[in-house]
Amino acid sequence: xxxxxxxxxxxxxxxxxxxxxxxxxxxxxxxxxxxxxxxxxxxxxxxxxxxxxxxxxxxxxxxxxxxxxxxxxxxxxxxxxxxxxxxxxxxxxxxxxxxxxxxxxxxxxxxxxxxxxxxxxxxxxxxxxxxxxxxxxxxxxxxxxxxxxxxxxxxxxxxxxxxxxxxxxxxxxxxxxxxxxxxxxxxxxxxxxxxxxxxxxxxxxxxxxxxxxxxxxxxxxxxxxxxxxxxxxxxxxxxxxxxxxxxxxxxxxxxxxxxxxxxxxxxxxxxxxxxxxxxxxxxxxxxxxxxxxxxxxxxxxxxxxxxxxxxxxxxxxxxxxxxxxxxxxxxxxxxxxxxxxxxxxxxxxxxxxxxxxxxxxxxxxxxxxxxxxxxxxxxxxxxxx
Amino acid sequence: xxxxxxxxxxxxxxxxxxxxxxxxxxxxxxxxxxxxxxxxxxxxxxxxxxxxxxxxxxxxxxxxxxxxxxxxxxxxxxxxxxxxxxxxxxxxxxxxxxxxxxxxxxxxxxxxxxxxxxxxxxxxxxxxxxxxxxxxxxxxxxxxxxxxxxxxxxxxxxxxxxxxxxxxxxxxxxxxxxxxxxxxxxxxxxxxxxxxxxxxxxxxxxxxxxxxxxxxxxxxxxxxxxxxxxxxxxxxxxxxxxxxxxxxxxxxxxxxxxxxxxxxxxxxxxxxxxxx
Numbered sequence: 001x002x003x004x005x006x007x008x009x010x011x012x013x014x015x016x017x018x019x020x021x022x023x024x025x026x027x028x029x030x031x032x033x034x035x036x037x038x039x040x041x042x043x044x045x046x047x048x049x050x051x052x053x054x055x056x057x058x059x060x061x062x063x064x065x066x067x068x069x070x071x072x073x074x075x076x077x078x079x080x081x082x083x084x085x086x087x088x089x090x091x092x093x094x095x096x097x098x099x100x101x102x103x104x105x106x107x108x109x110x111x112x113x114x115x116x117x118x119x120x121x122x123x124x125x126x127x128x129x130x131x132x133x134x135x136x137x138x139x140x141x142x143x144x145x146x147x148x149x150x151x152x153x154x155x156x157x158x159x160x161x162x163x164x165x166x167x168x169x170x171x172x173x174x175x176x177x178x179x180x181x182x183x184x185x186x187x188x189x190x191x192x193x194x195x196x197x198x199x200x201x202x203x204x205x206x207x208x209x210x211x212x213x214x215x216x217x218x219x220x221x222x223x224x225x226x227x228x229x230x231x232x233x234x235x236x237x238x239x240x241x242x243x244x245x246x247x248x249x250x251x252x253x254x255x256x257x258x259x260x261x262x263x264x265x266x267x268x269x270x271x272x273x274x275x276x277x278x279x280x281x282x283x284x285x286x287x288x289x290x291x292x293x294x295x296x297x298x299x300x301x302x303x304x305x306x307x308x309x310x311x312x313x314x315x316x317x318x319x320x321x322x323x324x325x326x327x328x329x330x331x332x333x334x335x336x337x338x339x340x341x342x343x344x345x346x347x348x349x350x351x352x353x354x355x356x357x358x359x360x361x362x363x364x365x366x367x368x369x370x371x372x373x374x375x376x377x378x379x380x381x382x383x384x385x
Numbered sequence: 386x387x388x389x390x391x392x393x394x395x396x397x398x399x400x401x402x403x404x405x406x407x408x409x410x411x412x413x414x415x416x417x418x419x420x421x422x423x424x425x426x427x428x429x430x431x432x433x434x435x436x437x438x439x440x441x442x443x444x445x446x447x448x449x450x451x452x453x454x455x456x457x458x459x460x461x462x463x464x465x466x467x468x469x470x471x472x473x474x475x476x477x478x479x480x481x482x483x484x485x486x487x488x489x490x491x492x493x494x495x496x497x498x499x500x501x502x503x504x505x506x507x508x509x510x511x512x513x514x515x516x517x518x519x520x521x522x523x524x525x526x527x528x529x530x531x532x533x534x535x536x537x538x539x540x541x542x543x544x545x546x547x548x549x550x551x552x553x554x555x556x557x558x559x560x561x562x563x564x565x566x567x568x569x570x571x572x573x574x575x576x577x578x579x580x581x582x583x584x585x586x587x588x589x590x591x592x593x594x595x596x597x598x599x600x601x602x603x604x605x606x607x608x609x610x611x612x613x614x615x616x617x618x619x620x621x622x623x624x625x626x627x628x629x630x631x632x633x634x635x636x637x638x639x640x641x642x643x644x645x646x647x648x649x650x651x652x653x654x655x656x657x658x659x660x661x
Contacts, residue, residue: 052554073560085551089573102560164559 001064003028003204004049004172009058011044018044019055020228026172029202031195032233033219035209037251041228042208046174049206050079062171073102078170082177084161086149092160093132093145099168100128135167138197155186162194166201173198173205179214191218212252216240224248246363249290255321258296258333258355262289262362269372272306272328274357277373287370288363293336295359298322298351300344305352308333313347320345324353411636418442418629425625438626445624446631451604455612456635462527462608463590469532470586471579478541479567483553496542499535504596512599526600527608531590537582544578545571580649591639609635 004026011019018041026032034042047053049060051072060067067075078099086095101110108114109121136142139159149157158178165173178194179187195218198205209215215222216236223233224247232244243249249257262271264287269276271289299305307327314321320342322335333353337345345351362370412432417425419434419442446452481489481496507530515526548571556566572579594610601607604615613635616628 047554050554050558052557072554072557073562077558079555079558081551081555083549083551085549085555087552087556087570087573098556099559102565164555 002026002061003030003063004206005061006045006049007059007061009045009048009055009060011041011048011053011055018228019048019058021058022225022228022230024223024230024233026204026206028204031198031205031207031218031220032223033207033209033215033221034223034225035212035215035251036225038210040225042210042225043176045225046079046176046206046208049172050077050174051075075172076168076170077172077174078165078168079174079176080158080161080165080178082180084149084157084178084181086157086160086164088149091146091148092141092152092156092163093136095149095160096132096135096145096163096167097128099164100131103168104128131167132163135163138200139163154182155190158182158190162197166197166203169201170203173201173203175205175207177209178207180209180211187214194218213254216252222252224251226251243290243361244369246288246290246367246369249361249363253292255293255334255336258291258293258331259363260289260291260329260331260333262287264362264370269362269370271355272326274355274360276357276360276362278362279371279373282364282370286365288367290361290363291355291359293321293334295356296333296335297354297356298324298335298337298341298345299354300349300351303352305354307350308353309350310345310347313342313345315339322351324351326353414629414632417625418633420626422624422626439630442626442630443634445627446634449624449627450612450615450631452612452631452634454605455607455609456638458607459591459609459635459638462524463587465524465528466531466590467583467586469528470534470537471582473533474537474541474582475572475575476564476567478538478545479571481538482542482545483548483550484563496535496538500539504530508596508599515600521600522603522606524606527597527606530596534586536585540582541575541578544575548574580646587642588639 002025004024006022006024009019009022010017022041022045024032034045036042044053048055051067051070062075062077086092087098090098104124104127105115105121109118109124115121132145133142136145139162141156141159141163144152144156144160149160152160158181161178175194179190182190191214194207207215207218216239219236221233222236222239224231224239224245226245226247232239232248234242234244239248239252243252246259250259260271262269262274263285264278264282265284267278267281269278269287269289274289297305298310308324309327310322311325311332312323314323318339320337320339322337322342322345324333324335325331326333333355335353360372362372364370416432416434419437419439421434421436421438421441424435424438480486481492511530512521515521520526520529552570553566556570561569591608592610593608597606597608597611598614601611604612607615613628613631616624616631
């Protein structure tokens with residue numbers, strides 16, 4: 001039984017479909033990153049999961065229990081918001097204590113004045129305080145408990161928000177771009193921390209982000225969502241090396257994958273000397289050839305490969321990105337090279353562009369991946385080449 | 386030595402002139418409160434009283450009308466009106482700003498319509514209704530018509546719209562009911578709006594003469610402005626010195642309150658958003 005499973009969720013706002021039959025399973029202890037460009041429906045999905053919004057159709061099960069009639073507060077789902085959403089009038093400690101107070105204290109015990117003289121509430125309050133301290137120690141914010149959100153930095157607020165979500169030991173953990181308000185250095189550091197916290201707590205986590213690097217580096221499995229459709233759910237290596245859809249291939253990877261139009265004829269795809277045998281039947285016509293920039297080689301002598309010219313060179317330290325224009329078709333092909341490979345290259349010079357055919361992927365006219373005889377084994381190989 | 390730029394001098398002069406024009410009646414009132422009846426009715430206009438008559442006028446103001454009762458009534462009525470206005474307007478504005486329901490649009494139209502209708506238009510039907518219920522000459526009749534303030538709803542609505550949705554979502558996930566959210570999240574963060582509204586409400590109702598004049602005829606329920614009417618003794622002519630002294634006394638609470646909380650008031654009026 002999955003910790004969380006979504007079955008065919010649909011949602012539209014005023015005729016605009018935001019979610020198209022999204023189905024997803026999160027296994028116990030798993031970290032799933034839901035990634036996609038802004039406006040692809042990932043935040044809507046998260047809000048529906050949390051019970052803050054309702055799907056038009058579809059089902060949600062948490063631990064096998066149907067959640068459709070369960071209110072947000074009773075789902076035992078915790079969420080970290082992009083804006084942190086800390087209560088501005090409460091200190092960090094009080095913020096973290098809120099979910100515990102709501103859960104453990106009765107309605108009358110929570111009342112001001114009256115509540116503080118009722119029997120039994122004192123022990124509960126001490127327990128809450130102890131748990132808050134414990135959580136704060138784990139997140140290294142115990143020195144901040146008396147500060148209000150306004151007096152804290154972005155990184156500190158983000159930890160308080162994490163603490164507030166984790167303190168009640170939720171059955172599911174949702175995070176809505178929790179790192180996007182942090183500066184770049186802190187973000188990379190916080191990635192590692194969240195993964196570490198997840199490993200320690202073991203709570204199944206659904207992590208929404210628009211940053212594909214974040215998704216690939218943190219998650220056990222990555223769900224790529226584009227235009228309200230869940231296009232692929234797979235481990236990061238498979239998402240990168242073996243994308244199921246052209247949009248997934250385009251969205252994941254930096255610099256972007258090269259997409260070149262090619263022709264499918266009688267079960268073969270051909271492009272300027274590359275011939276790939278298709279394993280499935282496709283009507284003759286236009287298809288797309290995808291090849292990652294690291295599988296494009298340049299030959300300065302121009303003796304091998306397709307004739308082309310370097311438009312632009314970007315030096316990125318550990319690598320050099322070359323933008324080349326093919327003479328024959330005018331297509332731009334991006335090559336990612338090691339610095340020593342790029343030593344003799346200068347912008348404007350003619351080069352031979354070598355596309356490694358065994359690394360090329362073929363996508364059908366509607367974007368679906370078409371299996372080819374040579375690309376099939378790419379799945380088993382490691383991500384680096 | 387630094388020279389003050391001419392533009393600044395002109396600006397300062399204009400502002401001073403404006404302030405003087407606004408303050409002139411008040412200054413004249415202070416002056417009159419210190420004059421004898423004969424001083425007041427001389428043809429010459431002097432700001433400094435010839436004989437200082439402050440003590441006598443204030444003594445008369447305090448003895449001729451039950452000043453303590455008037456002030457207490459004023460505090461009670463304004464306090465109750467303000468309390469009920471906030472009690473009604475905050476949940477209402479919260480629902481309209483943050484909850485999705487079908488009647489929201491209709492309610493917005495009603496609020497706008499409500500803003501357009503002055504109390505004078507509804508005064509007569511209200512008077513008849515209170516009369517039938519035998520509620521004239523009571524605190525209820527003074528307070529009840531103002532407990533639902535569309536102005537308050539409108540003002541809080543604007544303020545709550547600026548509050549982040551995520552804050553309310555977080556509260557729901559933390560296990561709060563909608564009323565819990567209002568009490569624990571909205572109200573503690575709405576103080577700037579409440580303070581700003583308090584100025585409008587208290588000033589308006591402390592100074593209101595129109596409505597108390599309609600529903601109250603007994604001195605026991607008179608509010609301060611109504612109390613001033615009792616200085617108009619038909620046979621002896623109006624005692625302006627004492628009247629001005631009494632007016633000074635009843636405007637004093639507002640003036641003092643403003644001077645003390647000036648900074649907060651200005652903050653409250655200019656504050657439109659909430660920073661998390």
